[in-house]
Amino acid sequence: MKTLIAYSSTLGCTEQCASRLKADLGNGVEMFRISRRRRINLQDYDTVIIGGSIHAGIIQRSVRHFCETNLKVLLQKQVGLFVCCMDPEADENEMIQKAFPEKLVENALASGFFGGELNIKKMNLLQKIMTRKAARLQKEPEIDFQKILEFARILQEA
């Protein structure tokens, strides 16, 4: 059984979650950074997990594009979907439904919100300004490693 984790990460948090998920899933897992310039043959995989992060309310366009252009193939696979963002109070279902095409969400075996991180050291000025409201968050955002483990367990048992 081959599994692909296709992800996009602006400042490294989603990549870290993808790496952790790869470790939790065990052997036979590959990672692929989504980019419009790079193609991958999804037919080679039994399971495809797709993840991205929320910026200004939406998931990276490249993730959305990847899902839409590969939708037909993805609907024949076991699929997992995850997102990262800074708002710990975010509604998980709402976020997943907004981030991914409806049919893919309906078809997904597992979906989850893995928390997030504010990587201020890596941000440019605009990104710092855009995440100002984070200062008003009750709790510092963090990656939820337990959620990642649970997500891996659901996929392994499927």
Ligand SMILES: Cc1cc2nc3c(=O)[nH]c(=O)nc-3n(C[C@H](O)[C@H](O)[C@H](O)COP(=O)(O)O)c2cc1C
């Ligand atoms: C410019 C910018 C805009 C962001 N906008 C949102 C947002 O609208 N909602 C939210 O919950 N998190 C937002 N975040 C937080 C990110 O989703 C969070 O830091 C996430 O962990 C980033 O993952 P990445 O490093 O893989 O891109 C934003 C972060 C940045 C840098």
